[in-house]
Each structure stands twice: as structure tokens, then as C-alpha cells.
Amino acid sequence: MQDVADRFARALVRAAGKPFDEPLDREAKRTLLNVLGLAIGAARHPGVDAIVAAAGDLGGPPLATIPGRIERIDPLGAALATGFAAHVDDFDDTHLATVIHPGAAALAVLVGLTPATAPTGAQALVAFALGCEAQLRAGVAISPEHYDRGWHITGTCGVVGGAVAAALLLELDEVALARALRLATTMTLGHRESFGTMVKAFHPGKAAANGISAALFARAGLDGPAGAFEARGGFGDALSSRFDAEQMLDGIGARWELLANTYKPYPCGIVAHPAIDAALALAPRAGAPVAIARIDVHCHPLVPELMGNPQPTDALEARFSAIHGVAAALCDGRVGLAQYETERVRRDDVRALRAKTALRPDGAIARDEARIELLLADGTRHEEHVLHARGSLARPLTDDELFEKFAGLVEPGLGAAAAPSLAAAVRTLERAPAFAALPAASIPRHAHV
Amino acid sequence: MSSATTGHGVSDALAAFIVAPHAGTWFERACDDACERYLRGSTAAARPGPLAASIAAALASFAGPAYVRALALGAAFAADPSLADGAATLAVALVAGEHDAGLDEGDAIAAIAVGREAERRVVAAVLDDAFARVWDVAAIGARFGAVAAAARLTALDAAQARTALGIAATQAAGTALARGTQAGALAGGKAAADALEAVALARHGFTAPAAPLEGRRGFAAVQATRFDPSAILAQLGTRWGA
Numbered sequence: 225m226q227d228v229a230d231r232f233a234r235a236l237v238r239a240a241g242k243p244f245d246e247p248l249d250r251e252a253k254r255t256l257l258n259v260l261g262l263a264i265g266a267a268r269h270p271g272v273d274a275i276v277a278a279a280g281d282l283g284g285p286p287l288a289t290i291p292g293r294i295e296r297i298d299p300l301g302a303a304l305a306t307g308f309a310a311h312v313d314d315f316d317d318t319h320l321a322t323v324i325h326p327g328a329a330a331l332a333v334l335v336g337l338t339p340a341t342a343p344t345g346a347q348a349l350v351a352f353a354l355g356c357e358a359q360l361r362a363g364v365a366i367s368p369e370h371y372d373r374g375w376h377i378t379g380t381c382g383v384v385g386g387a388v389a390a391a392l393l394l395e396l397d398e399v400a401l402a403r404a405l406r407l408a409t410t411m412t413l414g415h416r417e418s419f420g421t422m423v424k425a426f427h428p429g430k431a432a433a434n435g436i437s438a439a440l441f442a443r444a445g446l447d448g449p450a451g452a453f454e455a456r457g458g459f460g461d462a463l464s465s466r467f468d469a470e471q472m473l474d475g476i477g478a479r480w481e482l483l484a485n486t487y488k489p490y491p492c493g494i495v496a497h498p499a500i501d502a503a504l505a506l507a508p509r510a511g512a513p514v515a516i517a518r519i520d521v522h523c524h525p526l527v528p529e530l531m532g533n534p535q536p537t538d539a540l541e542a543r544f545s546a547i548h549g550v551a552a553a554l555c556d557g558r559v560g561l562a563q564y565e566t567e568r569v570r571r572d573d574v575r576a577l578r579a580k581t582a583l584r585p586d587g588a589i590a591r592d593e594a595r596i597e598l599l600l601a602d603g604t605r606h607e608e609h610v611l612h613a614r615g616s617l618a619r620p621l622t623d624d625e626l627f628e629k630f631a632g633l634v635e636p637g638l639g640a641a642a643a644p645s646l647a648a649a650v651r652t653l654e655r656a657p658a659f660a661a662l663p664a665a666s667i668p669r670h671a672h673v
Numbered sequence: 674m675s676s677a678t679t680g681h682g683v684s685d686a687l688a689a690f691i692v693a694p695h696a697g698t699w700f701e702r703a704c705d706d707a708c709e710r711y712l713r714g715s716t717a718a719a720r721p722g723p724l725a726a727s728i729a730a731a732l733a734s735f736a737g738p739a740y741v742r743a744l745a746l747g748a749a750f751a752a753d754p755s756l757a758d759g760a761a762t763l764a765v766a767l768v769a770g771e772h773d774a775g776l777d778e779g780d781a782i783a784a785i786a787v788g789r790e791a792e793r794r795v796v797a798a799v800l801d802d803a804f805a806r807v808w809d810v811a812a813i814g815a816r817f818g819a820v821a822a823a824a825r826l827t828a829l830d831a832a833q834a835r836t837a838l839g840i841a842a843t844q845a846a847g848t849a850l851a852r853g854t855q856a857g858a859l860a861g862g863k864a865a866a867d868a869l870e871a872v873a874l875a876r877h878g879f880t881a882p883a884a885p886l887e888g889r890r891g892f893a894a895v896q897a898t899r900f901d902p903s904a905i906l907a908q909l910g911t912r913w914g915a
Contacts, residue, residue, distance in 0.1 A: 410857070418885075423839055451850065
């Protein structure tokens with residue numbers, strides 16, 4: 225009898241064999257461009273340094289490159305490093321219905337398996353897109369209960385999508401892919417306790433490495449238990465109080481969750497974005513930060529739940545502080561990576577403004593909505609109401625905005641000429657004879673000393 | 674709520690236990706048991722069988738030799754009823770010996786004893802019917818035993834050991850459905866291999882949550898329906914293998 229893994233594998237392999245229509249092709253490439261930029265931009269993060277040093281200790285075969293770095297390490301280590309870097313700035317793509325960041329693990333599988341599988345550009349694009357789609361469909365089937373329980377869904381579902389991307393690159397058939405999927409259900413990871421530490425970004429990196437491992441074990445003939453997703457004591461039962469197989473399986477190849485992927489304009493948790501939009505709109509009217517007496521941020525209840533830190537002390541903590549994003553917007557008139565550097569986070573002006581800011585959770589406010597009331601010391605009041613955040617589904621980043629973001633991420637490490645040529649390579653990826661050219665072009669030409 | 678009910682400091686206490694020097698009758702008895710396992714494991718490691726061979730061949734050009742060996746041995750032990758209990762901890766200690774000719778056998782045996790104690794206590798803190806209904810208890814426990822043994826053998830300090838514990842805790846995996854299958858054995862092997870990686874990351878400055886076991890979104894809260902901090906804290910280091 226066919227189980228959910230069998231049916232999922234069959235439908236995914238069929239979808240992989242059909243040409244992508246224009247909207248899917250465009251969204252897959254937008255997702256890839258965005259996440260590649262992030263991986264390059266964070267390549268020198270201390271966490272990536274630690275992963276590269278650990279790979280050195282473990283002594284694996286140095287076969288794989290890492291975007292933005294000059295070292296070669298073992299393929300599973302390179303997948304871990306890439307997925308980590310892609311997610312660590314909390315600036316990667318987000319599928320809002322599940323809160324999955326699918327691009328990081330999918331890119332990490334491509335990076336890890338390129339040396340062994342030498343895919344064409346078209347094969348890599350298909351593996352990337354279906355690796356994302358499989359994560360999102362597994363996520364939809366167990367949401368929102370799964371995340372609410374405390375799981376970091378990017379890790380748990382990342383393993384499922386990672387196995388799919390890896391199996392496609394390894395050119396496994398649907399029978400072997402089903403085995404990889406069943407094996408992946410026993411390699412999940414991701415507690416939300418890790419938020420604010422390097423372990424959060426470890427999740428998509430390790431999900432990719434586990435997905436590759438699951439596909440390699442499946443290729444060797446190993447298998448997981450029948451009914452791995454749907455049976456009592458399986459994936460859905462262990463990870464959620466709900467598992468809807470039809471949501472996972474329905475319309476694969478016809479309806480794409482990936483089309484609902486979004487790209488962040490600000491490098492912090494997405495629930496804070498509408499408040500930052502409102503603060504940026506208010507900044508010209510507010511004038512000098514010292515003249516501000518009080519800031520009330522009316523927001524969705526998830527904002528204090530996920531981003532409630534009122535007074536962060538370093539870069540990583542600031543990414544989980546909606547109040548910092550609002551205060552930095554009002555101080556600097558812009559919110560980019562610079563506003564999340566530790567030195568900026570600790571300065572007196574923004575610290576004082578954070579102390580004047582309060583989150584007012586309100587169940588009547590939508591996830592991509594926020595309203596800020598600003599009281600100046602002279603009694604003047606300003607208000608800004610954002611109905612849909614920039615970068616949300618209702619107001620997606622344009623291709624130009626996305627390229628601007630990409631260029632800002634890759635220029636510091638690779639130089640000004642790299643951004644347009646990498647973006648062009650992504651745009652024409654399906655025509656590239658070898659995907660390997662893209663990771664090769666993501667390596668700095670000169671060692672940074 | 675008091676610290677006894679919230680479990681505040683449980684991860685700190687377990688990390689301190691992992692790296693501390695140990696002595697006394699209870700510890701010696703735990704080491705006798707560990708020594709017996711170490712000898713049986715050494716014999717089994719010389720002929721690990723077809724599952725281990727498949728795993729080693731599948732991963733050979735994708736990860737480091739110690740990582741691959743730990744995965745293969747851990748899975749082979751997990752699939753062997755006479756070694757399944759504490760399989761990953763044993764694999765970690767044996768692989769450490771294989772890759773470091775200078776490793777003192779007494780240290781390896783102490784690491785097994787400490788790993789088994791850590792695993793036993795973490796499992797006791799969360800185990801009930803609801804937990805066993807959805808999780809492969811041996812595979813989940815293996816994560817904690819293996820990382821404790823690896824942290825001790827790598828001579829991490831207590832802060833680094835807590836980081837390694839955090840990296841291991843977030844990877845606690847293996848569904849009840851997979852218990853006793855190839856996938857269940859693989860989960861045991863993964864626990865051993867990933868413990869080596871966790872320790873290497875901790876050594877090189879990785880950061881992890883302060884309360885991976887007892888935190889609001891930590892291991893116990895996310896994966897269990899009960900958490901008894903005293904199962905970990907009571908007489909930790911003074912009473913072994915009850």
C-alpha cells in the first residue's frame with residue numbers, strides 16, 4: 225500500500241519533470257537570489273568561522289566551497305555553513321502561512337551536493353524549487369500547531385525539503401525518494417529555545433546536511449518506517465496535534481506554495497516589519513529622537529511573543545527586538561544591517577528611545593499590520609497606521625528592490641562587479657551548462673586578511 | 674514558581690557534572706559497568722556488520738572519518754540488542770580511542786559512565802506514556818549520553834559543555850514509529866556523530882541557549898508533557914545508575 229511518502233515522492237518527481245511556468249520560474253529565482261545574497265553577506269560571521277574550524281577538526285574531504293569564503297570543507301560541513309549563513313541575519317525569505325524560511329536549506333543542499341553531482345543549471349533550479357516546495361507543504365500540513373508548540377519549523381520541515389532537493393540532485397527515482405523522505409522523518413531538529421543564539425541558524429544548515437544524509441542512505445537502499453508521516457507515532461503525530469496529508473499532497477505541480485514566498489526588507493524577525501514600516505514613515509515628522517516622549521506600538525500579539533526584548537545588548541538580541549527596530553528607524557531614518565551592528569545597538573540615542581517605546585499587543589491587529597502613536601515632548605501627537613508591511617504578500621518587494629538588497633549584501637565581500645553578474649547568472653540559470661559556475665563566482669577572488 | 678518546579682539551572686548543573694572529576698564507590702561501580710561495555714563494544718567494533726558498512730560507504734566522501742565512523746558504529750550498536758542501551762555513548766568513546774592513539778582507556782571508560790548517567794537522568798526527567806508514544810526513547814536519550822561523553826573526552830569547560838548540550842538537545846529526534854527499524858538504528862548513529870560535531874562547534878565559540886533542557890521552548894517543553902528537574906538534579910554526581 226502506498227503511504228504518504230510514496231505519494232509525495234511520486235508527485236514531486238512528476239512535477240520535477242515538467243517545465244516551470246513563468247510565475248514559478250520567477251519566484252524560484254527570486255528566492256535563490258535573495259538567499260544567495262544572504263549566504264555571501266554573512267560568510268564571515270563568527271558562527272561560520274566556528275563551523276569551518278569544526279570541519280577542520282573533523283577532517284572531512286575538502287571538496288565543497290562555501291559562498292563568500294575561500295576555504296573548501298567536507299560537503300555536509302559546507303551545507304551546514306551555507307544554511308547557517310543564509311539564515312543567521314534573519315533576513316532571508318519567509319513563507320508567511322507557515323513561517324518557514326525555505327531558501328536557506330534548499331541552497332545549502334545545492335552547495336553541498338554540487339561537487340558530487342555536478343548538476344546543470346536547470347537541474348539545480350528544479351531541485352531548489354522543489355526542495356522549497358516540499359518544506360512548505362510538510363509545514364502547511366502541521367501548522368500552526370507545530371510552531372505554536374515551540375518547534376522551529378524551518379529546521380523540522382527543512383529536513384524534508386532538504387531530502388527532496390538532495391534526492392533530485394542525486395537523480396533518485398520516486399521509490400528511492402520515498403525512502404529518503406521516510407528516513408528524513410527521524411532526523412528532524414529545531415527548538416525555539418535557540419532563538420537569539422547561533423543554534424537558530426544552525427537549524428536550516430543542519431536540516432540540509434540531514435536531508436543530504438537521508439538521500440544518500442536511501443540511495444544505499446536504507447528505508448524508514450511505513451507510514452512515516454501519517455501513522456501513529458510518526459512525523460505528524462510527534463511534531464503536531466494535527467497532520468493533514470491532503471494539504472501536503474493536493475495539487476503538487478499545479479499549485480505552488482513557493483509562489484507565496486516573501487522577502488524581508490529588514491534584517492529582523494518578520495512580525496516586527498509592519499511596526500518598522502510605520503516608524504520609518506513617522507521618522508521625518510518625528511524630528512530629533514530626544515524630542516520624543518513616548519512611542520506606543522499597537523501590534524499583533526506574536527510581536528511581544530517572538531520579538532519582545534525591550535532592551536537588547538548586542539546584534540543578535542536586537543534581531544529579536546521589535547522595539548529596537550522601531551527606535552532605530554526613528555533615529556536613523558533607515559533600517560538595514562548597519563542598524564543591527566552591536567556598536568549601533570548599544571549607543572545611547574537608540575537605547576534612550578527604546579526605553580520610551582512600548583508594545584501594545586492587540587488581537588484585532590493582523591500579522592502584517594501595525595499602528596504607532598508617537599507623543600512628542602511638546603505634546604504633539606503623530607500616528608501612522610500600516611495595513612500591509614513592505615515585503616508582505618500584499619506588498620511584495622519588486623525585482624529592483626530585491627536586487628538592491630542583493631547588491632548591498634554581496635558588495636562588501638565580493639566587490640561591486642559581482643552583484644550584477646551573479647544576478648544575471650541566477651536569471652538565466654536554466655540555460656547554464658553547469659550550476660557549479662554560480663558557487664564558483666560566489667568565492668572572493670582575493671583572500672581577505 | 675520555585676526553581677525546583679521550573680527546573681532553573683538544570684542545564685548548568687548537567688554541564689558541570691559532565692566535566693567534573695568524579696570519584697567514590699558509586700562512580701567506581703558505574704565505571705565497572707562502563708568498562709564491561711567498553712570491552713564488548715571494542716569487540717563488536719572490529720566486525721560492525723552490513724548496516725555499518727552501508728552507512729560508511731554512503732557517507733565516505735561527504736563527511737570526516739570520525740563522523741562517519743561514529744554514525745556507522747552507533748547505528749550498528751543500536752541495532753544490536755546486547756549493545757543498544759547506551760549505543761551512541763559507547764560509539765563516541767570507541768571512535769575517540771580509534772582517532773587518538775594517546776587516549777587513556779580510563780578516560781574513555783569514565784566518559785561512558787558519565788554519558789550513561791546523563792542519558793539516564795534526562796530520560797527519567799521526561800519519560801511517560803505520552804513521550805514514549807511518539808518518540809523513540811533510546812534515540813532521544815542517545816543525544817544526551819553521546820554529547821556528554823564527547824564533551825568530557827574533548828575536555829570542554831562547563832560553559833562549552835552546556836553549549837554542546839544545547840546543540841545536541843535541539844537535535845533530539847527519532848519517532849516512536851521508527852523504533853527497532855533501520856531508521857531507528859540510524860537515529861542512534863546520528864546521535865553519536867552529531868555529538869562529535871556539537872563538541873567541535875562548542876570548542877570553536879558557537880553559542881547556544883542557556884537552558885536547552887528546561888527553557889520555555891527547550892527540549893522538555895517542546896517534546897515532553899512532563900519534566901521532573903529532580904530526576905536530573907537529585908544527588909547528581911554522588912549517586913549513579915540507580
